Amino acid sequence: MSNRSARWATIATLASLGVALYVHDARAQGIGKGDASVHFRRGVELYGEANYTAALVEFRRAYSDTPSAAALYDVGETQFQLQDYAGALGTFRKFMGAYGSDASHYADVKAGIEVLRSRVGVLRVTTAPPGADVSFDDEFVGRSPLDAPVLVSVGHRKVVASMAGRLPVVRYVDVAADDNLSVALELPAALPEPPPKTPQSAPEAPTPKHPGISSKTVRDVGWTVTGIVAVGASVLGGLAIAESQSLTNAQNSFPVSPGVLQHDATLTKTYSVLADSLALGAIAAGAVSLYFTVVAAREAASERTAGVRVGPASVSFEATF
Numbered sequence: 001m002s003n004r005s006a007r008w009a010t011i012a013t014l015a016s017l018g019v020a021l022y023v024h025d026a027r028a029q030g031i032g033k034g035d036a037s038v039h040f041r042r043g044v045e046l047y048g049e050a051n052y053t054a055a056l057v058e059f060r061r062a063y064s065d066t067p068s069a070a071a072l073y074d075v076g077e078t079q080f081q082l083q084d085y086a087g088a089l090g091t092f093r094k095f096m097g098a099y100g101s102d103a104s105h106y107a108d109v110k111a112g113i114e115v116l117r118s119r120v121g122v123l124r125v126t127t128a129p130p131g132a133d134v135s136f137d138d139e140f141v142g143r144s145p146l147d148a149p150v151l152v153s154v155g156h157r158k159v160v161a162s163m164a165g166r167l168p169v170v171r172y173v174d175v176a177a178d179d180n181l182s183v184a185l186e187l188p189a190a191l192p193e194p195p196p197k198t199p200q201s202a203p204e205a206p207t208p209k210h211p212g213i214s215s216k217t218v219r220d221v222g223w224t225v226t227g228i229v230a231v232g233a234s235v236l237g238g239l240a241i242a243e244s245q246s247l248t249n250a251q252n253s254f255p256v257s258p259g260v261l262q263h264d265a266t267l268t269k270t271y272s273v274l275a276d277s278l279a280l281g282a283i284a285a286g287a288v289s290l291y292f293t294v295v296a297a298r299e300a301a302s303e304r305t306a307g308v309r310v311g312p313a314s315v316s317f318e319a320t321f
Contacts, residue, residue, distance in 0.1 A: 036065035043074060052081045069095065069103040080112065085119035085153040092116065121179035122149045125159060127169075128186045132161040149180075161185040215296040222289030226282055233278035240271035 043058030056078040063071035076091035092109045099106065125134050127144040134141055137158050141150055144161065154175050162168040166187040173183060 036062045036071070039065065040071060040074075043078075047074070047078060047081075052078050056082065067098075069099045069105060072098070073105040073109060076109070076112065080116070083153065083155075085116050086151045087153075089113065089116040089120055089151065118177050119154055120151050121154060121175040121177060121181065123152045123157070123159070123173065123175065124149045124180075124182040125161070126182070126184050127161045127163075128184070129163075132163040132166075132185070132187055135160045135162075154179075159183055159185070161187060163187055166190055215292045215299055219289055219292040219296045222285055222292055226285040226289050229278050229285055230282040233275050233282055236271050236275035236278060240268055240275050243268040243271055 039058045039062040043055045043062060046052075046055035046058060056075065059071055059074045059078055063075055072091065072095050076088045076095065079085075079088035079091060092113050095103075095105075095109045096113070123136070125144065125146060127134070130144045132144045134144055134146065136150065136152055138160070152175055154177050157173050157175050159171045159173055160168060167190055169185045169187050171183055171185060173181060175181065
Protein backbone atom coordinates (compact mmCIF):
# COMPACT_ATOMS: atom_id res chain seq x y z
CA MET A 1 0.00 0.00 0.00
CA SER A 2 1.38 3.47 -0.89
CA ASN A 3 2.02 6.15 1.76
CA ARG A 4 -0.94 8.17 0.49
CA SER A 5 -3.27 5.17 0.70
CA ALA A 6 -2.07 4.33 4.20
CA ARG A 7 -2.58 7.92 5.27
CA TRP A 8 -6.16 8.04 4.00
CA ALA A 9 -6.88 4.68 5.61
CA THR A 10 -5.65 6.03 8.95
CA ILE A 11 -7.75 9.17 8.60
CA ALA A 12 -10.82 7.13 7.70
CA THR A 13 -10.28 4.88 10.75
CA LEU A 14 -9.87 7.86 13.07
CA ALA A 15 -12.95 9.51 11.58
CA SER A 16 -15.02 6.35 12.12
CA LEU A 17 -13.82 5.95 15.71
CA GLY A 18 -14.32 9.64 16.44
CA VAL A 19 -17.82 9.73 15.02
CA ALA A 20 -18.76 6.58 16.90
CA LEU A 21 -17.51 8.12 20.15
CA TYR A 22 -19.25 11.40 19.36
CA VAL A 23 -22.58 9.67 18.67
CA HIS A 24 -22.19 7.61 21.85
CA ASP A 25 -21.68 10.77 23.94
CA ALA A 26 -24.65 12.48 22.28
CA ARG A 27 -26.94 9.50 22.86
CA ALA A 28 -25.77 9.21 26.46
CA GLN A 29 -26.95 12.80 26.98
CA GLY A 30 -30.24 12.13 25.18
CA ILE A 31 -29.47 14.58 22.35
CA GLY A 32 -30.36 13.97 18.69
CA LYS A 33 -27.30 14.15 16.46
CA GLY A 34 -28.91 15.74 13.35
CA ASP A 35 -26.19 16.86 10.92
CA ALA A 36 -23.61 17.23 13.67
CA SER A 37 -21.98 13.87 12.94
CA VAL A 38 -21.34 14.99 9.35
CA HIS A 39 -19.50 18.09 10.55
CA PHE A 40 -17.62 16.04 13.13
CA ARG A 41 -16.45 13.53 10.51
CA ARG A 42 -15.29 16.34 8.23
CA GLY A 43 -13.46 17.94 11.14
CA VAL A 44 -11.58 14.70 11.84
CA GLU A 45 -10.60 14.38 8.17
CA LEU A 46 -9.40 18.00 7.97
CA TYR A 47 -7.50 17.60 11.22
CA GLY A 48 -5.74 14.56 9.73
CA GLU A 49 -4.77 16.74 6.74
CA ALA A 50 -3.31 19.36 9.13
CA ASN A 51 -5.90 21.88 7.93
CA TYR A 52 -6.56 23.00 11.47
CA THR A 53 -8.35 26.23 10.64
CA ALA A 54 -11.05 24.44 8.64
CA ALA A 55 -11.18 21.57 11.15
CA LEU A 56 -11.91 24.06 13.95
CA VAL A 57 -14.89 25.43 12.02
CA GLU A 58 -16.33 21.93 11.56
CA PHE A 59 -15.78 20.91 15.21
CA ARG A 60 -17.41 24.11 16.45
CA ARG A 61 -20.38 23.55 14.15
CA ALA A 62 -20.72 19.95 15.39
CA TYR A 63 -20.62 21.09 19.03
CA SER A 64 -23.13 23.86 18.32
CA ASP A 65 -25.56 21.40 16.71
CA THR A 66 -25.11 18.66 19.31
CA PRO A 67 -22.94 19.49 22.35
CA SER A 68 -20.79 16.57 23.48
CA ALA A 69 -17.56 15.95 25.36
CA ALA A 70 -15.86 14.54 22.24
CA ALA A 71 -16.68 17.58 20.10
CA LEU A 72 -15.63 20.07 22.78
CA TYR A 73 -12.36 18.22 23.33
CA ASP A 74 -11.59 18.34 19.62
CA VAL A 75 -12.30 22.08 19.55
CA GLY A 76 -9.74 22.64 22.30
CA GLU A 77 -7.19 20.26 20.76
CA THR A 78 -7.47 22.03 17.40
CA GLN A 79 -7.01 25.43 19.06
CA PHE A 80 -3.87 24.02 20.66
CA GLN A 81 -2.54 23.00 17.23
CA LEU A 82 -3.26 26.53 15.97
CA GLN A 83 -1.17 27.88 18.89
CA ASP A 84 -4.24 29.63 20.27
CA TYR A 85 -3.22 28.62 23.76
CA ALA A 86 -5.56 31.02 25.53
CA GLY A 87 -8.51 29.78 23.50
CA ALA A 88 -7.60 26.14 24.12
CA LEU A 89 -7.25 26.74 27.86
CA GLY A 90 -10.67 28.39 27.96
CA THR A 91 -12.22 25.48 26.03
CA PHE A 92 -10.66 22.85 28.31
CA ARG A 93 -11.80 24.72 31.41
CA LYS A 94 -15.31 24.78 29.95
CA PHE A 95 -14.97 21.00 29.39
CA MET A 96 -14.07 20.45 33.05
CA GLY A 97 -17.06 22.49 34.20
CA ALA A 98 -19.53 20.81 31.85
CA TYR A 99 -18.53 17.15 32.05
CA GLY A 100 -17.59 14.82 34.89
CA SER A 101 -14.53 12.67 35.38
CA ASP A 102 -16.18 9.77 33.56
CA ALA A 103 -16.41 11.74 30.29
CA SER A 104 -14.25 10.71 27.35
CA HIS A 105 -10.85 12.51 27.14
CA TYR A 106 -11.23 13.75 30.73
CA ALA A 107 -7.67 12.74 31.62
CA ASP A 108 -6.30 14.29 28.40
CA VAL A 109 -8.09 17.57 29.10
CA LYS A 110 -6.78 17.70 32.66
CA ALA A 111 -3.22 17.12 31.48
CA GLY A 112 -3.66 19.67 28.70
CA ILE A 113 -4.71 22.35 31.18
CA GLU A 114 -1.46 21.90 33.09
CA VAL A 115 0.54 22.38 29.91
CA LEU A 116 -1.49 25.37 28.71
CA ARG A 117 -1.03 27.26 31.97
CA SER A 118 2.59 27.82 30.92
CA ARG A 119 1.52 29.11 27.48
CA VAL A 120 -0.58 32.12 28.54
CA GLY A 121 -0.38 35.49 30.22
CA VAL A 122 -2.82 38.13 31.45
CA LEU A 123 -3.38 41.49 29.76
CA ARG A 124 -5.30 44.42 31.25
CA VAL A 125 -6.42 47.12 28.79
CA THR A 126 -7.73 50.58 29.58
CA THR A 127 -8.67 53.31 27.10
CA ALA A 128 -9.07 57.05 27.27
CA PRO A 129 -11.84 57.87 26.77
CA PRO A 130 -13.67 54.68 27.81
CA GLY A 131 -16.21 53.03 25.56
CA ALA A 132 -13.74 51.96 22.85
CA ASP A 133 -13.97 48.60 21.07
CA VAL A 134 -10.96 46.45 22.01
CA SER A 135 -9.62 43.57 19.93
CA PHE A 136 -6.68 41.21 20.30
CA ASP A 137 -5.11 39.85 17.11
CA ASP A 138 -8.10 41.18 15.12
CA GLU A 139 -10.65 39.39 17.35
CA PHE A 140 -13.12 41.55 19.27
CA VAL A 141 -12.93 40.95 23.04
CA GLY A 142 -15.18 43.69 24.41
CA ARG A 143 -15.74 47.37 25.06
CA SER A 144 -13.70 49.30 27.58
CA PRO A 145 -13.66 49.27 30.47
CA LEU A 146 -13.34 45.49 30.26
CA ASP A 147 -14.96 43.52 33.06
CA ALA A 148 -11.84 41.46 33.75
CA PRO A 149 -8.28 40.95 32.53
CA VAL A 150 -8.00 39.01 29.29
CA LEU A 151 -6.15 35.71 29.02
CA VAL A 152 -3.84 35.84 25.99
CA SER A 153 -1.42 33.43 24.36
CA VAL A 154 2.30 34.02 24.75
CA GLY A 155 3.98 35.76 21.83
CA HIS A 156 3.78 39.04 19.90
CA ARG A 157 0.19 40.20 20.40
CA LYS A 158 -1.65 42.98 18.54
CA VAL A 159 -4.00 45.20 20.56
CA VAL A 160 -6.36 47.64 18.81
CA ALA A 161 -8.75 50.20 20.31
CA SER A 162 -11.24 51.98 18.06
CA MET A 163 -14.11 54.43 18.52
CA ALA A 164 -16.35 56.36 16.18
CA GLY A 165 -15.10 59.93 15.64
CA ARG A 166 -11.56 59.12 16.81
CA LEU A 167 -8.44 57.71 15.21
CA PRO A 168 -7.80 54.03 16.14
CA VAL A 169 -4.78 53.08 18.21
CA VAL A 170 -2.67 49.98 17.52
CA ARG A 171 -0.18 48.60 20.03
CA TYR A 172 1.99 45.46 19.89
CA VAL A 173 2.80 43.71 23.16
CA ASP A 174 5.22 40.86 23.82
CA VAL A 175 3.61 38.47 26.29
CA ALA A 176 5.64 35.82 28.11
CA ALA A 177 4.31 32.96 30.24
CA ASP A 178 2.67 34.07 33.51
CA ASP A 179 2.94 37.77 32.54
CA ASN A 180 0.44 40.16 34.08
CA LEU A 181 0.63 43.27 31.91
CA SER A 182 -1.32 46.52 31.67
CA VAL A 183 -1.77 48.55 28.50
CA ALA A 184 -3.25 52.05 28.43
CA LEU A 185 -4.44 53.33 25.06
CA GLU A 186 -5.33 56.96 24.42
CA LEU A 187 -7.44 57.58 21.33
CA PRO A 188 -6.74 60.96 19.72
CA ALA A 189 -9.60 62.96 18.29
CA ALA A 190 -10.03 62.70 14.56
CA LEU A 191 -8.76 65.63 12.55
CA PRO A 192 -11.59 68.01 11.58
CA GLU A 193 -12.51 67.99 7.95
CA PRO A 194 -11.42 71.11 6.10
CA PRO A 195 -14.28 73.46 5.17
CA PRO A 196 -15.41 73.19 1.58
CA LYS A 197 -13.73 75.68 -0.70
CA THR A 198 -15.90 78.40 -2.19
CA PRO A 199 -15.93 77.90 -5.92
CA GLN A 200 -14.30 80.81 -7.68
CA SER A 201 -14.52 81.59 -11.31
CA ALA A 202 -11.18 81.20 -12.98
CA PRO A 203 -9.83 84.44 -14.45
CA GLU A 204 -10.07 84.61 -18.16
CA ALA A 205 -6.79 83.89 -19.80
CA PRO A 206 -5.58 86.85 -21.81
CA THR A 207 -5.69 86.34 -25.52
CA PRO A 208 -2.12 86.11 -26.77
CA LYS A 209 -1.29 88.97 -29.04
CA HIS A 210 1.01 86.85 -31.10
CA PRO A 211 0.16 83.13 -31.25
CA GLY A 212 3.00 80.64 -31.20
CA ILE A 213 2.27 79.32 -34.70
CA SER A 214 0.84 81.71 -37.27
CA SER A 215 -1.59 80.80 -40.00
CA LYS A 216 1.09 81.68 -42.54
CA THR A 217 3.44 79.08 -41.04
CA VAL A 218 0.73 76.41 -41.09
CA ARG A 219 -0.10 77.38 -44.67
CA ASP A 220 3.51 77.04 -45.82
CA VAL A 221 4.07 73.76 -44.02
CA GLY A 222 0.73 72.42 -45.30
CA TRP A 223 1.54 73.10 -48.95
CA THR A 224 4.99 71.56 -48.50
CA VAL A 225 3.51 68.39 -47.02
CA THR A 226 0.85 68.33 -49.72
CA GLY A 227 3.51 68.46 -52.41
CA ILE A 228 5.62 65.72 -50.83
CA VAL A 229 2.64 63.41 -50.36
CA ALA A 230 1.43 64.08 -53.92
CA VAL A 231 4.85 63.23 -55.33
CA GLY A 232 4.90 60.02 -53.28
CA ALA A 233 1.44 59.11 -54.57
CA SER A 234 2.59 59.70 -58.13
CA VAL A 235 5.70 57.56 -57.72
CA LEU A 236 3.81 54.70 -56.16
CA GLY A 237 1.11 55.00 -58.80
CA GLY A 238 3.75 54.65 -61.49
CA LEU A 239 5.21 51.61 -59.78
CA ALA A 240 1.72 50.11 -59.51
CA ILE A 241 1.18 50.61 -63.27
CA ALA A 242 4.57 49.09 -64.04
CA GLU A 243 3.93 46.05 -61.88
CA SER A 244 0.47 45.68 -63.40
CA GLN A 245 2.04 45.58 -66.85
CA SER A 246 4.58 43.01 -65.65
CA LEU A 247 1.75 40.90 -64.27
CA THR A 248 -0.11 41.07 -67.59
CA ASN A 249 3.01 40.05 -69.51
CA ALA A 250 3.62 37.17 -67.13
CA GLN A 251 0.06 35.94 -67.49
CA ASN A 252 0.41 35.97 -71.30
CA SER A 253 3.68 34.04 -71.16
CA PHE A 254 3.89 30.26 -71.22
CA PRO A 255 5.11 28.54 -69.26
CA VAL A 256 5.08 30.81 -66.22
CA SER A 257 5.87 30.11 -62.57
CA PRO A 258 3.00 30.52 -60.10
CA GLY A 259 5.46 32.17 -57.73
CA VAL A 260 6.20 34.89 -60.27
CA LEU A 261 2.50 35.58 -60.77
CA GLN A 262 1.91 35.74 -57.01
CA HIS A 263 4.88 38.08 -56.55
CA ASP A 264 3.76 40.46 -59.31
CA ALA A 265 0.15 40.44 -58.09
CA THR A 266 1.22 41.22 -54.51
CA LEU A 267 3.44 44.11 -55.58
CA THR A 268 0.74 45.51 -57.83
CA LYS A 269 -1.81 45.44 -55.02
CA THR A 270 0.62 46.90 -52.46
CA TYR A 271 1.70 49.78 -54.67
CA SER A 272 -1.91 50.51 -55.61
CA VAL A 273 -3.08 50.64 -51.98
CA LEU A 274 -0.16 52.86 -50.96
CA ALA A 275 -0.68 55.15 -53.95
CA ASP A 276 -4.40 55.52 -53.13
CA SER A 277 -3.64 56.20 -49.46
CA LEU A 278 -1.09 58.89 -50.28
CA ALA A 279 -3.44 60.43 -52.82
CA LEU A 280 -6.14 60.75 -50.14
CA GLY A 281 -3.55 62.17 -47.76
CA ALA A 282 -2.52 64.73 -50.38
CA ILE A 283 -6.15 65.77 -50.86
CA ALA A 284 -6.66 66.17 -47.10
CA ALA A 285 -3.42 68.12 -46.67
CA GLY A 286 -4.32 70.30 -49.63
CA ALA A 287 -7.72 71.10 -48.12
CA VAL A 288 -6.13 72.09 -44.80
CA SER A 289 -3.50 74.16 -46.58
CA LEU A 290 -6.16 75.92 -48.64
CA TYR A 291 -8.11 76.77 -45.49
CA PHE A 292 -5.07 78.32 -43.77
CA THR A 293 -4.19 80.14 -47.00
CA VAL A 294 -7.54 81.91 -46.82
CA VAL A 295 -7.09 82.61 -43.10
CA ALA A 296 -3.60 84.01 -43.66
CA ALA A 297 -4.91 86.26 -46.42
CA ARG A 298 -7.64 87.64 -44.14
CA GLU A 299 -5.15 88.27 -41.35
CA ALA A 300 -2.85 90.10 -43.75
CA ALA A 301 -5.75 92.21 -45.00
CA SER A 302 -6.78 93.15 -41.45
CA GLU A 303 -3.27 94.40 -40.72
CA ARG A 304 -3.41 96.90 -43.58
CA THR A 305 -5.20 100.16 -42.76
CA ALA A 306 -5.58 103.32 -44.87
CA GLY A 307 -7.17 106.72 -44.38
CA VAL A 308 -7.29 110.33 -45.51
CA ARG A 309 -6.46 113.04 -43.03
CA VAL A 310 -7.73 116.58 -43.76
CA GLY A 311 -5.98 119.47 -42.04
CA PRO A 312 -6.80 123.19 -41.95
CA ALA A 313 -4.56 123.88 -44.89
CA SER A 314 -3.58 120.43 -46.19
CA VAL A 315 -4.82 117.02 -47.17
CA SER A 316 -2.70 113.89 -46.33
CA PHE A 317 -3.05 110.15 -47.00
CA GLU A 318 -1.91 107.65 -44.36
CA ALA A 319 -1.57 103.91 -44.79
CA THR A 320 -0.20 101.14 -42.62
CA PHE A 321 1.02 97.76 -43.94
